[in-house]
Amino acid sequence: MIxxxxxxxxxxxxxxALSDVSVSFARGEFAGLVGPNGSGKTTLLNCISGxxxxxxxxxxxxxxxxxxxxxHRIYRLGIGRTFQISKVFNRLTVxxxxxxxxxxxxxxxxxxxxxxxxxxxxxxxxxHLTQSTxxxxxxxxxxxxxxxxxxxxxxxxLLLDEPFGGVHPELKSELEEYLCLLNRNGKTIILVSHEMxxxxxxxxxxxxLDHGMLLTEGSPESVRADERVISAxxxxxxxx
Amino acid sequence: MxxxxxxxxxxxxxxxxxxxxxxxxxxxxxxxxxxxxxxxFLMLGGYLYFLLAALxxxxxxxxxxxxxxxxxxxxxxxxxxxxxxxxxxxxxYDEYVILxxxxxxxxxxxxxxxxxxxxxxxxxxxxxxxxxxxxxVIGADRLTGAIIAFFVIGGLLFFLYRTYYGKxxxxxxxxxxxxxxxxxxxxxxxxxxxxxxxxxxxxxxxxFGPVFLVNPEMGTSFAVKAFVIVVLGGMGSIKxxxxxxxxxxxxxxxxxxxxxxxSRALAYKDAYGLLLLVVVxxxxxxxxxxxxxxxx
Amino acid sequence: MKRLFAGVLFAIALAFPLFFKDYWLYVGIICLxxxxxxxxxxxxxxxxxxxxxxxxxxAGIGAYTSAFLVIQAxxxxxxxxxxxxxxxxxxxxxxxxxTLRMRGPYLALTTxxxxxxxxxxxxxxxxxxxxxxxxxxxxxxxxxxxxxYYIGLFLFILTTVVLKLVLxxxxxxxxxxxxxxxxxxxxxxxxxxxxxxxxxxxxSAVAGLAGGYYAHVVGLVSPQMIRLGEMGLILxxxxxxxxxxxxxxxxxxVALHTLTEYLRIFxxxxxAIFGALVLFxxxxxxxxxxxxxxxxxxxxxxxxxxRPER
Numbered sequence: 001m002i003x004x005x006x007x008x009x010x011x012x013x014x015x016x017a018l019s020d021v022s023v024s025f026a027r028g029e030f031a032g033l034v035g036p037n038g039s040g041k042t043t044l045l046n047c048i049s050g051x052x053x054x055x056x057x058x059x060x061x062x063x064x065x066x067x068x069x070x071x072h073r074i075y076r077l078g079i080g081r082t083f084q085i086s087k088v089f090n091r092l093t094v095x096x097x098x099x100x101x102x103x104x105x106x107x108x109x110x111x112x113x114x115x116x117x118x119x120x121x122x123x124x125x126x127x128h129l130t131q132s133t134x135x136x137x138x139x140x141x142x143x144x145x146x147x148x149x150x151x152x153x154x155x156x157x158l159l160l161d162e163p164f165g166g167v168h169p170e171l172k173s174e175l176e177e178y179l180c181l182l183n184r185n186g187k188t189i190i191l192v193s194h195e196m197x198x199x200x201x202x203x204x205x206x207x208x209l210d211h212g213m214l215l216t217e218g219s220p221e222s223v224r225a226d227e228r229v230i231s232a233x234x235x236x237x238x239x240x
Numbered sequence: 241m242x243x244x245x246x247x248x249x250x251x252x253x254x255x256x257x258x259x260x261x262x263x264x265x266x267x268x269x270x271x272x273x274x275x276x277x278x279x280x281f282l283m284l285g286g287y288l289y290f291l292l293a294a295l296x297x298x299x300x301x302x303x304x305x306x307x308x309x310x311x312x313x314x315x316x317x318x319x320x321x322x323x324x325x326x327x328x329x330x331x332x333y334d335e336y337v338i339l340x341x342x343x344x345x346x347x348x349x350x351x352x353x354x355x356x357x358x359x360x361x362x363x364x365x366x367x368x369x370x371x372x373x374x375x376x377v378i379g380a381d382r383l384t385g386a387i388i389a390f391f392v393i394g395g396l397l398f399f400l401y402r403t404y405y406g407k408x409x410x411x412x413x414x415x416x417x418x419x420x421x422x423x424x425x426x427x428x429x430x431x432x433x434x435x436x437x438x439x440x441x442x443x444x445x446x447x448f449g450p451v452f453l454v455n456p457e458m459g460t461s462f463a464v465k466a467f468v469i470v471v472l473g474g475m476g477s478i479k480x481x482x483x484x485x486x487x488x489x490x491x492x493x494x495x496x497x498x499x500x501x502x503s504r505a506l507a508y509k510d511a512y513g514l515l516l517l518v519v520v521x522x523x524x525x526x527x528x529x530x531x532x533x534x535x536x
Numbered sequence: 537m538k539r540l541f542a543g544v545l546f547a548i549a550l551a552f553p554l555f556f557k558d559y560w561l562y563v564g565i566i567c568l569x570x571x572x573x574x575x576x577x578x579x580x581x582x583x584x585x586x587x588x589x590x591x592x593x594x595a596g597i598g599a600y601t602s603a604f605l606v607i608q609a610x611x612x613x614x615x616x617x618x619x620x621x622x623x624x625x626x627x628x629x630x631x632x633x634x635t636l637r638m639r640g641p642y643l644a645l646t647t648x649x650x651x652x653x654x655x656x657x658x659x660x661x662x663x664x665x666x667x668x669x670x671x672x673x674x675x676x677x678x679x680x681x682x683x684x685y686y687i688g689l690f691l692f693i694l695t696t697v698v699l700k701l702v703l704x705x706x707x708x709x710x711x712x713x714x715x716x717x718x719x720x721x722x723x724x725x726x727x728x729x730x731x732x733x734x735x736x737x738x739x740s741a742v743a744g745l746a747g748g749y750y751a752h753v754v755g756l757v758s759p760q761m762i763r764l765g766e767m768g769l770i771l772x773x774x775x776x777x778x779x780x781x782x783x784x785x786x787x788x789x790v791a792l793h794t795l796t797e798y799l800r801i802f803x804x805x806x807x808a809i810f811g812a813l814v815l816f817x818x819x820x821x822x823x824x825x826x827x828x829x830x831x832x833x834x835x836x837x838x839x840x841x842x843r844p845e846r
Contacts, residue, residue, distance in 0.1 A: 013526075049723055070729065071722035080723075087720030089713045091331065100713050103706045104725030135331070149724055274641035321819060330822075334640045338587050339775060340818050342644075346768035347811025354804035460764065464652065467645055511656045514649040521646045522634055 002027040002188055003048070003079075003157060008057035010043055010212075017043040018054070018212045025190060027156075030183045032203035032220075033192045036233050039209040041192045042084065045159045049081040050074040061157075076105060080150035081159040086142040088149070090135035094126060097134050097145060101152040116152060124148040124178075140167045144175075157188045164195045176202050200224065208232070246493050248378055252386040254489030256444055256451075259389040260462060261469040261481040262396060263440030269413040269476035270433035271322065273337040277345030278441050279463025284348065285310055285442025286454035287356060290363040303388070306446050307439055314438030317344065318431045326430070345459065352456035360453040363446075385447035392443060393482070396436075400478065409433050413476060441466075461510055468513040471520050474530025483528065488513060541830075542783060549689055553682050561681045563797055565753050568688035570789035572695055572746035574773040575782040576739040579699050582779030583708070584735045585715030587640070589767050590631060590647035591743050593654045594624040596762040598744025599751040600658065600665065603673045606752075613676045617748030624744025625737045632736030636729060639718070648764070655762040670758030673751045684753040691749055695742045696782055702738065703782070711735060765807070772814040778824030787826055 003025040010018040018040045025031055033041050046052040048059055050071035058067045066074055075081075089097050098117040102108055108116065121127040124144045129137065137145060143163055150158065163179075164172050172195075180202055183189050193199050199206065199220070206223040208215040210232040216223060223229055260282055267275045275281075285306055292302035321340050325333055400406035411419040412429040420426045445454075445462075452458065469488050473480025491512065520527060552564055577591045602620035605611040611619070631650060635643050658665050665671060677683040702708055710731050713721040722728045751757045760766070769792070777788015792810060799806045821828040 051719055051723065070727070071719070072725045072727045075723055075725045083720070087717045087723070089716040089720065091716060092709075092712060096709060100709055100721070100726065101724040103709065104727070153725065274645065276644070321815070332585065335581070335585060335587055336818070336822065338641055338644050339771065340815070342589075342768065342771060343775070343811060343814040343818060346765065346772075347808060347815060349765075350807035350811050354808065464649075467649075471645065508656060508660055511653055514653045514656075517649045518634075518646055518653070521638070521642055521649075525638070525642055 001025065002062055003190075004058075004060040004063075005044070005048070006058045006060070008044070008047055008054045008059065010040075010047060010052060010054050016212050018047070021057075021209070021212070021214050023207050023214060023217065025157075025188060028183070028186055028188055030180070030189045030202060030204045031191065032199040032206045033190055033209065034194075034196075034199060034206055034223075035209035035215070038211070039232075040212040041209055042161055043212075044209070045081060045161055045190075045192060048074075049079060049159060072104065075101070075153070075155070078153075078156040079159060080153070080155035080157070082143070082146045082150055082161055082163060084162040084165060086139075086146040088134045088137075088142050088145050091133060093131050093133055094137070094145060095121070095130045098149055098152055101149050105153050120148045120151055123151075125174075140171050143167060144171075151182075156186070157190070158182070159190050159192075161192045162194065163191065164193055164198055172198065245377065247490070249382075250489040250493040251486065252378060252382045253493070254486035255386040255389045255393070256382075256448055257465060257469060257489055258482045258485035259393055259447070260441050260444035261466045261473070261485050262393065262478065263437035263444070264466045264470045265473070265476055265478060265481040266409070266433055266440070267437035268470065269478075270409055271326075271430050273322075273334075273341070274467075274475075275434075275437065276338060276341040276463075277348060277459075278437075278466055279459030279461070280345040280348035280352075281310070281314075281438045281441040281459075282445035282448070282462050282466075283352060283454065283456065283459040284313070285445030286363075286449040286458065287352060287361070287445075288442065289446035289449050290361050290454055293363045303443075303446055306442060310439040310442035311435040313442075314435030315431050317438070318434040322434065323427065323431070327427070345463075349456050349459060356454075356456065358456060360455045361449075362453050363449045379451070381450045385451060389444065389447055392440070396440070397478070405429075405432065409436075464510065464517070465513055468517045468520075470527075471517055471525070472527050474527030477527070477529040480527055480529035488516075491516070545783075545787075546693075553685050558681070561685055563794065565681065565685050565688055566750075567790045567793045568685070568692050569746050569750045569753075570770070570773060570793050571786035572692050572749075573743055573770050574777065574785040574789035575696055576699065576742035576746075577770050578774040578777075578779050578785035579703065579782060580735055580739045581774065582781075582785075583703060583715065584711045584732075586732070586735065587644050588631075588647040588736075589644055589764070590651045591739070591770055592762050592766045593647075593651040594628060594740040594743035595747030595750065596654065596658070596757070596759075597627055598624045598747030599757040599761065600671070600747075601744075602748035603671050603751050603757050606674055607671075613674070613752050617745065617752065620748035620751075621741045621745040624747070625741035628736045628740025628744075629733055631740075632733045636732060651762060651764070651767065655759045658759045658762070666758075668759055670756045670760070673755050673757055675755050676752040679755070688749055688753065691745060692786070695745060696786065699738065699742065699782055707731065707734070769810070772810050775814050775822075776817050776825050778827040780823065781827060784824050784826050784830075788824065791826070 001024040005021060005023050008018055008021045021040070021044065033044065035041055043052065047054045050066070050069055050073070053068050058065055060066065061077055061079065066077065089100070095117050098120055099113050102113040102116055118127070121130060124147060126141060126144055126148065129141065134142070134145065143165070147163065163175060167175065176198055179189060191199065191203060203220060205217065206220055207217040208223055208229050215228055215232060216226055260278070264275060264278045267273065288306050288309060289302055292305055293299055297305070321344070322337065325336055330336055400410060408419065408424045408429050409432065411424055412426050416426050419429070465488060469484040470481055472487065473482070473484030492509065553561055556564060573591060573595055581587045598620035601623040602616040605616035605619055606613060631647065635646050638646060659667050661667070676687065703711070710721065710726045713724070713726055714728055714731060718728055747761070750761070773789040773792045774785040776792060777786065778784025796806060799809060802809065817825050
């Protein structure tokens with residue numbers, strides 16, 4: 001198990017975002033984190049990536065505790081994260097956006113960083129926009145840029161929050177292929193998404209949250225047929 | 241029994257504080273910005289009332305006339321400086337509004353200085369002398385000011401919670417996108433909120449004027465009090481601003497009684513509020529009733 | 537083009553005392569004080585995106601610390617000024633640490649409160665500080681304006697070069713990233729805590745240095761230098777000259793302070809005119825009037841150089 005989340009709780013002044021959530025992820029797995037709106041998926045990602053400090057519980061990366069570490073340390077330890085609304089640096093150029101994560105590591109010198117940036121740019125197919133300012137990119141391009149930024153330091157674990165949001169279908173299937181490729185090359189991917197078709201297609205295991213609690217987990221087929229999951233999404237008033 | 245008199249005093253002052261802070265809170269709630277020129281609009285109200293009174297207008301009329309004038313100025317400012325950056329989704333909007341409102345405040349203060357001179361002015365209060373309520377003695381000017389403020393606040397609350405426009409304002413404060421979907425004109429609401437917020441500050445200034453004397457610098461110290469109150473009560477919380485106002489008034493009045501060294505006490509009076517502000521901002525930035533900022 | 541421009545400015549600055557004496561030389565000295573304050577403030581507010589209203593307070597800390605060390609402990613002036621800058625840097629670190637989680641208006645309010653608390657404290661403790669009358673301070677070089685000017689120029693260039701080097705290094709890139717999206721920067725490996733503190737320490741050290749310089753060339757330190765009006769002036773200078781350019785803000789300072797002198801006729805309306813100028817700049821040229829003029833100049837130069845040969 002590469003990532004262990006143990007009895008994590010997070011409370012926001014009366015709103016219980018996460019209650020006693022425990023789940024583990026295996027190395028190299030491609031997991032989907034799903035659940036209706038407000039179920040705590042993004043909060044869980046925020047706790048893992050260090051933006052929030054969980055109230056109770058622990059999060060361990062390869063048996064080392066990362067609870068309460070600042071976000072930059074967690075990134076350097078190998079957990080990369082993208083956001084529902086892409087966080088790119090608007091007034092910097094695309095290539096500067098990519099250089100930053102690598103520069104913080106300090107492992108590569110300037111030329112090597114530049115070289116790697118150009119490599120990644122080719123991989124995410126944005127090389128024609130190298131010198132463009134990030135704020136001029138379309139929504140889909142920003143998502144790709146964000147992914148590229150995260151990949152600059154080759155993290156072992158990727159936490160992706162709605163990577164398909166607002167992306168047109170052609171780009172979506174390219175993205176799906178790219179993510180599968182990254183997974184085949186050994187990356188552990190935890191995907192939060194509402195795009196059910198994509199999730200069912202590429203994820204090996206689904207973890208379902210509802211109202212901040214772990215509802216169930218399992219293969220896409222078993223989760224899909226699970227009554228509790230269906231009623232959680234549809235509000236419990238519907239019969240299948 | 242001296243305490244009772246001071247308490248009454250605190251309640252009176254608190255009502256006036258509440259009036260000016262509600263304006264700040266409203267502006268923050270709907271436009272999501274801290275109006276760093278709020279104190280200067282209070283000063284503007286004070287001078288406006290003074291001018292209208294000096295023109296020999298009947299005093300109640302002078303007071304009432306301030307309202308549309310101030311509202312109009314508020315609309316102008318919003319249209320002139322805040323509208324297009326918001327509409328065009330300017331890159332550093334949050335920082336821009338801090339700079340622009342701060343600059344506006346400095347500008348107004350320095351405009352008042354040559355126009356009105358640095359001396360204190362005193363407008364005619366509506367009633368003079370003092371009022372006896374049993375054992376309490378309160379200045380009539382303060383009491384009338386507080387009573388009028390009380391009714392204005394009441395009117396504001398009625399407006400916010402019972403009228404369409406008021407509910408529109410609250411809707412925009414909670415979620416501009418959702419508000420616009422249900423047909424509320426967000427831009428208009430923002431303008432109204434700003435105009436209204438400014439007017440509340442100005443009316444407070446007009447009511448304060450006879451009590452505290454009007455001078456170009458008065459804006460700063462009242463603005464600081466307003467900031468303390470709004471932060472303490474929680475930015476954007478109406479209830480919080482009202483409660484915070486009374487808390488500050490009580491702390492100020494009883495603080496200066498209990499402090500030992502009288503000569504320094506006066507100098508440090510403003511510092512209490514400032515310290516309270518810093519402490520709240522560091523330890524509990526959402527104040528008593530405000531919302532915690534969520535990330536990502 | 538920019539290098540040429542900077543070079544020309546440097547030459548002008550160097551030659552300044554040859555053409556201007558006494559009164560205008562003194563104006564030049566004060567311009568240097570404001571230039572240091574404006575450029576460092578613009579780094580914090582413009583490049584890093586942290587609007588702090590405590591900047592003049594740091595200048596005050598530098599000034600008073602230096603003054604005390606010279607008067608009470610007989611420190612030589614250069615050493616005292618250095619310690620003044622150090623004191624400002626340390627307090628800057630403290631403020632930075634206290635405000636780590638703050639952005640935008642919350643940061644502005646806290647720093648504003650701090651500045652006012654300091655001013656009230658200095659005014660109230662008049663046994664210690666002479667209160668609002670101000671503290672008389674020994675002058676450097678016995679008041680020789682020419683030496684004072686060149687020292688000021690040296691300090692200005694030193695601080696600007698240091699700040700510029702930081703901004704052009706990878707640290708500068710990280711700071712801009714933090715400005716654009718602090719959480720985003722953090723999750724991409726930028727140690728936002730450390731760099732935020734660095735930004736505060738650096739800029740408040742510069743402010744403290746400027747304050748110490750001011751103390752010993754003017755000879756008087758008073759709470760007047762910590763008034764919010766002074767902060768407004770720095771804001772005006774930086775906005776006018778260009779928030780995102782160190783040199784721009786410095787030029788804005790020179791421009792506005794010299795304008796102060798020319799506007800003496802209008803006496804009390806001066807500051808209102810400045811206020812109007814700032815509002816005008818913010819509305820029509822938010823990146824600053826000077827950068828806008830620079831762009832026009834560049835366009836003009838380009839057209840002039842590409843004109844068809846006769």
